[in-house]
Amino acid sequence: MNYFTSAALLWLESILQERFGHSFELKEQKHMLTLSLPGTEDYIVFDSLQPIFHQSRSDFSCKLWCASGEGFQAPIEDLIPAPAMDSLPTRLIELHEQGGTIHYDILGLTYWMLTRLEEIGRTDLDNHQRFPAISSHAFRHGYLERPIIDEWLNILGQVMLRVWPGIELKQHKFNMKVSHDVDCPASYAFQSVKGLIRTMGGNVLVRKDIPASLRSLWIWLNSKQAIHPRDPANTFDWLMSQSEDNGLVSAFYFICGRTDISKDAKYDPEMPQIRRLMREIHQRGHEIGLHPSYNTYNRPEEIIKEADRLRKVCEEEGIQQNEWGGRMHFLRWDQAITQKAWADASMSYDSTLSYADRPGFRCGTCFEYTAFDVATDKPLALRIRPLVAMDCTVIAKHYLGLGATETAYEKFNELKNNCRKVDGVFTLLWHNSFFSSPNDFSIYRRLISK
Ligand SMILES: [Zn+2]
Known part of the structure:
Protein backbone atom coordinates (compact mmCIF):
# COMPACT_ATOMS: atom_id res chain seq x y z
CA MET A 1 0.00 0.00 0.00
CA TRP A 164 19.99 19.79 -12.19
CA PRO A 165 22.74 22.39 -12.63
CA GLY A 166 21.58 25.33 -14.71
CA ILE A 167 17.92 24.90 -13.77
CA GLU A 168 16.26 28.23 -13.16
CA LEU A 169 13.96 28.21 -10.19
CA LYS A 170 11.08 30.65 -9.91
CA GLN A 171 11.87 33.70 -7.79
CA HIS A 172 9.28 35.03 -5.38
CA LYS A 173 9.03 38.47 -3.85
CA PHE A 174 8.11 39.35 -0.29
CA ASN A 175 4.63 40.82 -0.06
CA MET A 176 2.00 41.82 2.50
CA LYS A 177 -1.76 41.27 2.66
CA VAL A 178 -3.86 43.22 5.11
CA SER A 179 -7.45 42.45 5.94
CA HIS A 180 -10.05 43.65 8.38
CA ASP A 181 -12.95 41.63 9.78
CA VAL A 182 -15.87 44.00 10.14
CA ASP A 183 -17.39 42.66 13.38
CA CYS A 184 -18.32 46.13 14.54
CA PRO A 185 -18.31 48.87 11.87
CA ALA A 186 -19.60 51.48 14.32
CA SER A 187 -19.68 51.81 18.09
CA TYR A 188 -23.06 53.57 18.10
CA ALA A 189 -24.82 53.53 14.71
CA PHE A 190 -26.32 50.04 15.04
CA GLN A 191 -27.22 50.15 18.71
CA SER A 192 -30.85 49.78 19.71
CA VAL A 193 -32.43 52.61 21.71
CA LYS A 194 -32.08 50.42 24.81
CA GLY A 195 -28.41 49.77 24.07
CA LEU A 196 -27.73 53.44 23.51
CA ILE A 197 -29.38 54.40 26.81
CA ARG A 198 -27.20 51.81 28.54
CA THR A 199 -24.03 53.27 26.92
CA MET A 200 -25.03 56.81 27.84
CA GLY A 201 -25.95 55.78 31.39
CA GLY A 202 -22.57 54.08 31.79
CA ASN A 203 -20.76 57.23 30.72
CA VAL A 204 -22.71 59.39 33.16
CA LEU A 205 -22.93 57.10 36.18
CA VAL A 206 -19.70 55.07 36.02
CA ARG A 207 -17.27 57.38 34.24
CA LYS A 208 -18.99 60.69 35.23
CA ASP A 209 -18.37 61.77 31.65
CA ILE A 210 -21.42 63.75 30.51
CA PRO A 211 -19.80 65.09 27.27
CA ALA A 212 -18.98 61.52 26.17
CA SER A 213 -22.56 60.53 26.85
CA LEU A 214 -23.91 63.41 24.74
CA ARG A 215 -21.36 62.68 22.02
CA SER A 216 -22.58 59.09 21.68
CA LEU A 217 -26.17 60.34 21.33
CA TRP A 218 -25.06 62.92 18.74
CA ILE A 219 -23.15 60.28 16.73
CA TRP A 220 -26.04 57.83 16.94
CA LEU A 221 -28.54 60.45 15.71
CA ASN A 222 -26.25 61.36 12.82
CA SER A 223 -25.40 57.85 11.62
CA LYS A 224 -28.62 57.01 9.79
CA GLN A 225 -27.24 57.20 6.25
CA ALA A 226 -23.51 56.89 6.84
CA ILE A 227 -21.39 55.89 9.83
CA HIS A 228 -20.41 59.12 11.53
CA PRO A 229 -16.76 60.12 10.90
CA ARG A 230 -16.25 60.60 14.66
CA ASP A 231 -17.48 57.15 15.61
CA PRO A 232 -14.51 55.46 17.35
CA ALA A 233 -14.87 52.26 15.25
CA ASN A 234 -14.95 54.22 12.01
CA THR A 235 -11.29 53.75 11.07
CA PHE A 236 -12.10 52.76 7.49
CA ASP A 237 -10.82 55.91 5.84
CA TRP A 238 -7.60 55.79 7.87
CA LEU A 239 -7.04 52.08 7.10
CA MET A 240 -7.56 52.62 3.38
CA SER A 241 -5.23 55.65 3.37
CA GLN A 242 -2.53 53.63 5.14
CA SER A 243 -2.83 50.86 2.56
CA GLU A 244 -2.83 53.36 -0.32
CA ASP A 245 0.33 55.03 1.03
CA ASN A 246 2.05 51.64 1.07
CA GLY A 247 0.82 50.26 -2.24
CA LEU A 248 -1.42 47.70 -0.52
CA VAL A 249 -5.06 46.74 -0.97
CA SER A 250 -7.16 46.39 2.17
CA ALA A 251 -9.75 43.60 2.28
CA PHE A 252 -12.83 44.19 4.45
CA TYR A 253 -14.82 41.10 5.37
CA PHE A 254 -18.50 41.67 6.23
CA ILE A 255 -20.82 39.56 8.38
CA CYS A 256 -23.92 38.64 6.37
CA GLY A 257 -25.98 36.54 8.75
CA ARG A 258 -26.91 35.95 12.36
CA THR A 259 -26.44 32.46 13.76
CA ASP A 260 -25.59 33.55 17.31
CA ILE A 261 -27.22 36.74 18.49
CA SER A 262 -24.59 37.45 21.18
CA LYS A 263 -21.55 36.92 18.95
CA ASP A 264 -22.59 38.14 15.53
CA ALA A 265 -22.81 41.69 14.24
CA LYS A 266 -25.52 44.23 14.99
CA TYR A 267 -25.70 45.31 11.33
CA ASP A 268 -27.13 43.77 8.18
CA PRO A 269 -25.35 44.15 4.85
CA GLU A 270 -28.50 45.69 3.31
CA MET A 271 -28.47 48.69 5.69
CA PRO A 272 -27.84 52.05 3.96
CA GLN A 273 -24.74 52.81 6.07
CA ILE A 274 -23.16 49.47 5.11
CA ARG A 275 -24.05 49.82 1.44
CA ARG A 276 -22.46 53.24 1.45
CA LEU A 277 -19.34 51.93 3.18
CA MET A 278 -19.04 49.07 0.68
CA ARG A 279 -19.38 51.48 -2.24
CA GLU A 280 -16.64 53.67 -0.85
CA ILE A 281 -14.31 50.72 -0.25
CA HIS A 282 -14.88 49.55 -3.82
CA GLN A 283 -14.50 53.01 -5.36
CA ARG A 284 -11.14 53.43 -3.67
CA GLY A 285 -9.93 50.13 -5.15
CA HIS A 286 -10.06 48.03 -2.00
CA GLU A 287 -11.70 44.66 -1.57
CA ILE A 288 -14.94 43.38 -0.05
CA GLY A 289 -15.25 39.88 1.30
CA LEU A 290 -17.23 37.58 3.55
CA HIS A 291 -17.02 36.98 7.28
CA PRO A 292 -19.39 34.03 7.86
CA SER A 293 -21.29 34.32 11.15
CA TYR A 294 -20.48 32.45 14.37
CA ASN A 295 -22.33 29.15 13.88
CA THR A 296 -21.57 28.57 10.22
CA TYR A 297 -18.23 26.76 10.45
CA ASN A 298 -19.93 23.34 10.52
CA ARG A 299 -23.04 24.32 8.53
CA PRO A 300 -22.07 24.55 4.84
CA GLU A 301 -25.58 25.57 3.75
CA GLU A 302 -25.33 28.70 5.95
CA ILE A 303 -21.97 29.70 4.43
CA ILE A 304 -23.48 29.36 0.95
CA LYS A 305 -26.50 31.47 2.02
CA GLU A 306 -24.32 34.21 3.50
CA ALA A 307 -21.97 34.26 0.50
CA ASP A 308 -24.97 34.63 -1.83
CA ARG A 309 -26.34 37.43 0.33
CA LEU A 310 -23.07 39.36 0.14
CA ARG A 311 -22.80 38.94 -3.62
CA LYS A 312 -26.43 40.07 -4.05
CA VAL A 313 -25.92 43.30 -2.07
CA CYS A 314 -22.71 44.00 -3.97
CA GLU A 315 -24.42 43.40 -7.28
CA GLU A 316 -27.18 45.84 -6.33
CA GLU A 317 -24.48 48.40 -5.56
CA GLY A 318 -22.67 47.82 -8.86
CA ILE A 319 -19.69 46.28 -7.09
CA GLN A 320 -17.88 43.79 -9.29
CA GLN A 321 -14.80 41.86 -8.20
CA ASN A 322 -12.71 39.19 -9.87
CA GLU A 323 -12.47 37.16 -6.71
CA TRP A 324 -14.42 36.78 -3.50
CA GLY A 325 -12.71 35.69 -0.34
CA GLY A 326 -12.89 36.11 3.39
CA ARG A 327 -12.37 34.64 6.79
CA MET A 328 -14.38 32.83 9.47
CA HIS A 329 -15.64 34.84 12.47
CA PHE A 330 -13.63 33.93 15.64
CA LEU A 331 -11.41 31.88 13.27
CA ARG A 332 -13.83 28.99 13.87
CA TRP A 333 -12.82 26.13 11.60
CA ASP A 334 -13.45 22.43 11.20
CA GLN A 335 -10.92 21.18 8.67
CA ALA A 336 -13.23 18.34 7.58
CA ILE A 337 -16.11 20.70 6.78
CA THR A 338 -15.28 24.41 6.54
CA GLN A 339 -12.86 24.58 3.62
CA LYS A 340 -15.14 22.44 1.47
CA ALA A 341 -18.05 24.71 2.40
CA TRP A 342 -16.08 27.75 1.15
CA ALA A 343 -15.43 25.98 -2.14
CA ASP A 344 -19.09 24.95 -2.42
CA ALA A 345 -20.08 28.58 -1.84
CA SER A 346 -17.98 29.47 -4.94
CA MET A 347 -15.58 31.57 -2.92
CA SER A 348 -12.06 31.92 -4.35
CA TYR A 349 -10.02 32.02 -1.19
CA ASP A 350 -10.17 31.76 2.58
CA SER A 351 -7.79 33.44 4.99
CA THR A 352 -8.79 31.95 8.36
CA LEU A 353 -5.91 29.60 9.02
CA SER A 354 -3.93 30.89 11.93
CA TYR A 355 -4.62 30.06 15.57
CA ALA A 356 -6.55 32.51 17.75
CA ASP A 357 -4.48 31.70 20.86
CA ARG A 358 -0.99 32.05 19.33
CA PRO A 359 0.28 33.78 16.18
CA GLY A 360 2.34 31.97 13.57
CA PHE A 361 2.16 29.43 10.82
CA ARG A 362 -0.70 26.99 11.40
CA CYS A 363 -0.16 25.52 7.91
CA GLY A 364 3.63 25.76 8.15
CA THR A 365 3.69 28.15 5.20
CA CYS A 366 3.04 31.81 4.46
CA PHE A 367 2.40 31.11 0.75
CA GLU A 368 -1.10 30.81 -0.67
CA TYR A 369 -1.98 27.32 -1.98
CA THR A 370 -4.80 25.21 -3.40
CA ALA A 371 -6.83 23.43 -0.72
CA PHE A 372 -6.87 19.64 -0.66
CA ASP A 373 -9.70 17.68 0.94
CA VAL A 374 -8.42 14.39 2.39
CA ALA A 375 -11.93 12.93 2.90
CA THR A 376 -12.83 13.07 -0.79
CA ASP A 377 -9.16 12.80 -1.85
CA LYS A 378 -9.52 15.81 -4.15
CA PRO A 379 -8.12 19.30 -4.51
CA LEU A 380 -10.77 21.98 -3.99
CA ALA A 381 -11.52 25.04 -6.10
CA LEU A 382 -10.36 27.15 -3.18
CA ARG A 383 -7.12 28.88 -2.32
CA ILE A 384 -5.93 28.85 1.28
CA ARG A 385 -4.29 32.13 2.22
CA PRO A 386 -2.73 31.35 5.60
CA LEU A 387 -3.14 34.08 8.17
CA VAL A 388 0.07 34.84 10.08
CA ALA A 389 -1.16 37.11 12.84
CA MET A 390 -4.36 38.58 14.20
CA ASP A 391 -4.28 41.81 16.23
CA CYS A 392 -5.89 40.42 19.41
CA THR A 393 -3.89 37.17 19.33
CA VAL A 394 -0.74 39.10 20.14
CA ILE A 395 -2.20 42.01 22.10
CA ALA A 396 -5.27 40.83 24.05
CA LYS A 397 -5.00 39.54 27.61
CA HIS A 398 -6.84 36.26 27.03
CA TYR A 399 -4.42 35.21 24.27
CA LEU A 400 -0.69 36.03 24.12
CA GLY A 401 -1.40 39.19 26.12
CA LEU A 402 1.52 41.44 25.16
CA GLY A 403 -0.69 44.57 25.21
CA ALA A 404 -0.30 47.46 22.76
CA THR A 405 3.41 47.63 23.56
CA GLU A 406 6.77 47.71 21.83
CA THR A 407 7.13 44.01 22.67
CA ALA A 408 3.94 43.32 20.73
CA TYR A 409 5.27 45.29 17.75
CA GLU A 410 8.49 43.28 17.86
CA LYS A 411 6.56 40.01 17.93
CA PHE A 412 4.54 41.01 14.84
CA ASN A 413 7.69 42.25 13.15
CA GLU A 414 9.58 39.03 13.85
CA LEU A 415 6.80 37.07 12.15
CA LYS A 416 6.84 39.51 9.24
CA ASN A 417 10.61 39.10 8.89
CA ASN A 418 10.28 35.32 8.85
CA CYS A 419 7.92 35.72 5.88
CA ARG A 420 10.40 38.08 4.25
CA LYS A 421 13.28 35.63 4.67
CA VAL A 422 11.43 32.99 2.62
CA ASP A 423 10.20 35.59 0.07
CA GLY A 424 6.66 34.86 1.18
CA VAL A 425 3.58 36.80 2.17
CA PHE A 426 2.93 38.38 5.55
CA THR A 427 -0.85 38.18 6.01
CA LEU A 428 -2.14 40.35 8.81
CA LEU A 429 -5.62 40.74 10.28
CA TRP A 430 -6.39 43.99 12.05
CA HIS A 431 -10.03 44.69 12.94
CA ASN A 432 -11.30 48.20 12.16
CA SER A 433 -12.59 48.24 15.75
CA PHE A 434 -9.27 47.22 17.34
CA PHE A 435 -7.79 50.69 17.75
CA SER A 436 -8.27 51.77 21.32
CA SER A 437 -5.02 53.64 22.00
CA PRO A 438 -2.47 55.68 20.01
CA ASN A 439 -0.15 52.69 20.37
CA ASP A 440 -2.50 50.50 18.34
CA PHE A 441 -2.35 53.00 15.49
CA SER A 442 1.42 53.27 15.78
CA ILE A 443 2.00 49.48 15.78
CA TYR A 444 -0.23 49.04 12.75
CA ARG A 445 1.26 51.94 10.79
CA ARG A 446 4.85 50.79 11.31
CA LEU A 447 3.99 47.17 10.65
CA ILE A 448 2.49 47.69 7.22
CA SER A 449 5.23 49.96 5.93
CA LYS A 450 7.72 47.92 3.90
ZN1 LIG B 1 -15.09 38.32 13.52
Missing part, protein backbone atom coordinates in the same frame (compact mmCIF):
# COMPACT_ATOMS: atom_id res chain seq x y z
CA ASN A 2 1.25 3.44 -0.89
CA TYR A 3 1.20 6.34 1.54
CA PHE A 4 0.18 8.90 -1.07
CA THR A 5 -2.87 8.58 -3.31
CA SER A 6 -2.37 9.52 -6.94
CA ALA A 7 -4.56 12.61 -6.41
CA ALA A 8 -2.35 13.70 -3.51
CA LEU A 9 0.78 13.30 -5.65
CA LEU A 10 -0.74 15.36 -8.47
CA TRP A 11 -1.65 18.05 -5.96
CA LEU A 12 1.90 18.01 -4.53
CA GLU A 13 3.25 18.35 -8.08
CA SER A 14 1.10 21.47 -8.46
CA ILE A 15 2.49 22.86 -5.19
CA LEU A 16 6.05 22.30 -6.49
CA GLN A 17 5.15 23.81 -9.86
CA GLU A 18 3.92 26.98 -8.18
CA ARG A 19 6.91 27.19 -5.92
CA PHE A 20 9.69 26.37 -8.37
CA GLY A 21 8.15 27.05 -11.79
CA HIS A 22 8.77 23.55 -13.23
CA SER A 23 6.54 20.53 -13.92
CA PHE A 24 8.14 17.83 -11.83
CA GLU A 25 6.88 14.27 -11.63
CA LEU A 26 6.34 12.39 -8.39
CA LYS A 27 6.16 8.62 -8.14
CA GLU A 28 5.84 6.44 -5.06
CA GLN A 29 7.27 2.92 -5.15
CA LYS A 30 8.18 0.62 -2.29
CA HIS A 31 7.74 3.41 0.25
CA MET A 32 10.09 5.71 -1.61
CA LEU A 33 9.15 8.88 -3.42
CA THR A 34 10.98 9.84 -6.60
CA LEU A 35 11.00 13.40 -7.88
CA SER A 36 12.00 13.69 -11.51
CA LEU A 37 12.15 16.43 -14.09
CA PRO A 38 10.87 15.33 -17.52
CA GLY A 39 13.58 15.55 -20.16
CA THR A 40 16.39 14.85 -17.70
CA GLU A 41 17.94 11.64 -16.37
CA ASP A 42 18.66 12.65 -12.81
CA TYR A 43 16.21 12.49 -9.93
CA ILE A 44 15.77 13.12 -6.22
CA VAL A 45 14.66 10.26 -3.98
CA PHE A 46 12.96 10.57 -0.60
CA ASP A 47 13.68 7.21 0.99
CA SER A 48 12.33 7.74 4.52
CA LEU A 49 8.60 8.22 4.11
CA GLN A 50 6.76 8.71 7.38
CA PRO A 51 3.40 7.01 8.04
CA ILE A 52 2.76 9.67 10.72
CA PHE A 53 2.31 12.28 7.99
CA HIS A 54 -0.83 10.42 6.94
CA GLN A 55 -2.36 10.44 10.40
CA SER A 56 -4.28 12.89 12.56
CA ARG A 57 -2.11 13.26 15.66
CA SER A 58 0.40 15.54 17.36
CA ASP A 59 2.11 13.15 19.78
CA PHE A 60 5.37 12.40 18.04
CA SER A 61 8.97 13.48 18.08
CA CYS A 62 10.86 16.28 16.41
CA LYS A 63 14.58 16.77 15.86
CA LEU A 64 16.59 19.77 14.71
CA TRP A 65 18.64 19.44 11.53
CA CYS A 66 21.69 21.66 11.05
CA ALA A 67 21.71 22.98 7.47
CA SER A 68 25.22 24.47 7.45
CA GLY A 69 26.64 21.18 8.78
CA GLU A 70 25.84 19.67 5.37
CA GLY A 71 26.74 22.72 3.30
CA PHE A 72 23.28 24.19 2.90
CA GLN A 73 22.10 27.69 3.68
CA ALA A 74 19.03 27.93 5.90
CA PRO A 75 16.76 30.89 5.11
CA ILE A 76 15.79 31.66 8.72
CA GLU A 77 17.74 29.70 11.32
CA ASP A 78 20.49 27.16 10.81
CA LEU A 79 18.65 24.55 12.87
CA ILE A 80 15.49 23.48 11.06
CA PRO A 81 12.83 21.44 12.89
CA ALA A 82 12.31 17.99 11.38
CA PRO A 83 8.98 16.68 12.74
CA ALA A 84 8.59 12.88 12.94
CA MET A 85 12.34 12.21 13.13
CA ASP A 86 13.43 10.15 16.16
CA SER A 87 17.08 10.50 15.26
CA LEU A 88 19.02 12.07 12.43
CA PRO A 89 21.37 10.21 10.05
CA THR A 90 24.98 11.41 9.75
CA ARG A 91 24.01 13.00 6.47
CA LEU A 92 20.38 13.87 5.74
CA ILE A 93 21.07 14.77 2.13
CA GLU A 94 23.37 12.74 -0.12
CA LEU A 95 24.31 13.56 -3.67
CA HIS A 96 25.38 10.85 -6.11
CA GLU A 97 25.75 10.26 -9.85
CA GLN A 98 22.05 9.82 -10.53
CA GLY A 99 20.99 12.77 -8.44
CA GLY A 100 20.31 13.00 -4.74
CA THR A 101 18.74 11.14 -1.85
CA ILE A 102 17.02 12.98 0.98
CA HIS A 103 16.56 10.90 4.11
CA TYR A 104 13.71 13.08 5.29
CA ASP A 105 10.09 13.10 4.15
CA ILE A 106 9.89 16.77 3.14
CA LEU A 107 6.87 16.19 0.90
CA GLY A 108 5.07 14.05 3.50
CA LEU A 109 5.52 16.93 5.95
CA THR A 110 4.20 19.32 3.30
CA TYR A 111 1.14 17.12 2.76
CA TRP A 112 0.47 16.77 6.49
CA MET A 113 0.84 20.48 7.21
CA LEU A 114 -1.01 21.90 4.20
CA THR A 115 -3.96 19.51 4.40
CA ARG A 116 -4.15 20.21 8.18
CA LEU A 117 -4.59 16.46 8.58
CA GLU A 118 -3.31 16.90 12.14
CA GLU A 119 -6.53 18.56 13.28
CA ILE A 120 -9.16 16.41 11.57
CA GLY A 121 -11.49 14.68 14.02
CA ARG A 122 -9.71 16.06 17.09
CA THR A 123 -11.56 16.47 20.37
CA ASP A 124 -9.02 18.58 22.29
CA LEU A 125 -10.74 21.82 21.32
CA ASP A 126 -11.14 25.19 23.05
CA ASN A 127 -14.32 26.90 24.31
CA HIS A 128 -15.22 28.00 20.74
CA GLN A 129 -14.73 24.38 19.52
CA ARG A 130 -11.50 25.38 17.77
CA PHE A 131 -8.37 23.26 17.49
CA PRO A 132 -6.02 25.44 19.55
CA ALA A 133 -2.36 26.21 18.97
CA ILE A 134 -1.47 24.67 22.31
CA SER A 135 -2.68 21.26 21.07
CA SER A 136 -0.59 21.43 17.90
CA HIS A 137 2.68 19.66 17.23
CA ALA A 138 4.17 22.97 16.04
CA PHE A 139 3.48 24.76 19.31
CA ARG A 140 4.56 21.84 21.49
CA HIS A 141 7.86 21.60 19.63
CA GLY A 142 8.47 25.34 19.44
CA TYR A 143 8.27 25.90 15.68
CA LEU A 144 4.84 27.55 15.30
CA GLU A 145 6.47 30.92 14.58
CA ARG A 146 8.47 29.49 11.69
CA PRO A 147 7.17 28.68 8.20
CA ILE A 148 8.89 25.30 8.23
CA ILE A 149 7.38 24.10 4.95
CA ASP A 150 8.90 27.16 3.23
CA GLU A 151 12.21 26.50 4.98
CA TRP A 152 12.28 22.86 3.85
CA LEU A 153 11.21 23.74 0.31
CA ASN A 154 14.04 26.26 0.24
CA ILE A 155 16.46 23.45 1.13
CA LEU A 156 14.83 21.23 -1.51
CA GLY A 157 15.38 24.05 -4.02
CA GLN A 158 19.08 24.05 -3.17
CA VAL A 159 19.20 20.28 -3.76
CA MET A 160 17.47 20.81 -7.15
CA LEU A 161 20.15 23.32 -8.16
CA ARG A 162 22.83 20.72 -7.46
CA VAL A 163 21.00 17.80 -9.11
